[in-house]
């Protein structure tokens with residue numbers, strides 16, 4: 154039966170969809186702008202789009218861009234016969250915390266089969282549209298309020314590989330998975346690796362939380378989101394992400410991708 158991938162055009166969802174297809178699973182990609190016959194139009198702000206998206210689906214990969222709107226979606230999914238939900242949350246969000254943490258708790262309490270993915274910060278933040286990447290392109294600097302704090306950055310492909318196991322294993326995981334890369338790095342360490350491999354200097358510029366908020370609002374982020382992200386940087390500075398887990402190796406049978414490998418691949422793709 155079909156697996157519905159919400160956020161199916163995004164960083165993790167696109168990789169989840171591709172990996173499921175490679176394994177021969179029927180996949181339906183949810184997007185506000187469908188382009189192919191396998192896509193379904195889905196918009197969190199339009200509950201009428203929920204029914205057609207979940208019809209005939211057995212499992213859902215759930216990227217909740219609007220966690221507070223997810224409750225009616227869950228009702229609709231259960232009523233349509235969806236048995237399993239795999240929620241993308243975050244290492245920074247424990248069960249029960251506002252937003253994704255509340256959704257985590259709700260899914261664990263109401264779905265017969267579930268998993269919650271709690272990845273560390275993505276390696277992909279260093280490329281593409283993310284403000285970190287924009288800073289590298291514009292000024293050759295990585296600007297954060299993390300100080301010397303370290304993060305075990307994780308590749309979106311490794312998150313997707315864990316998601317595929319959680320979506321397709323016969324036995325439901327019914328737990329949360331803290332997902333990290335192979336070793337914690339400070340943003341200065343990450344900048345040094347980018348410098349070494351691209352041959353062009355990139356520096357980490359540590360700033361205060363207030364400066365980061367100003368910078369992020371300048372990129373168009375709301376002041377609320379900017380404040381949340383600056384607070385998360387403060388947590389990193391205090392050591393919250395200075396840890397690794399064996400989740401990727403245990404569930405996929407191969408070690409998580411290194412930051413060096415990610416940078417080399419990004420250079421080959423002309424993304425760095």
Ligand SMILES: NC(=O)c1ccc[n+]([C@@H]2O[C@H](COP(=O)([O-])OP(=O)(O)OC[C@H]3O[C@@H](n4cnc5c(N)ncnc54)[C@H](OP(=O)(O)O)[C@@H]3O)[C@@H](O)[C@H]2O)c1
Pocket residue numbers: 159160161162163164165166183184185186195196197198216217218241242243244272273274275278
């Ligand atoms: N970046 C990190 O370091 C990090 C770390 C830990 C956890 N996370 C979590 O990862 C999640 C984001 O996942 P991601 O990076 O895979 O996604 P993403 O690349 O940010 O893509 C967002 C997806 O959401 C869809 N979307 C946006 N607004 C929508 C709406 N109103 N209705 C329906 N779909 C909508 C977009 O689809 P269309 O535009 O095609 O409609 C797109 O596919 C967030 O919850 C974040 O907390 C991120």
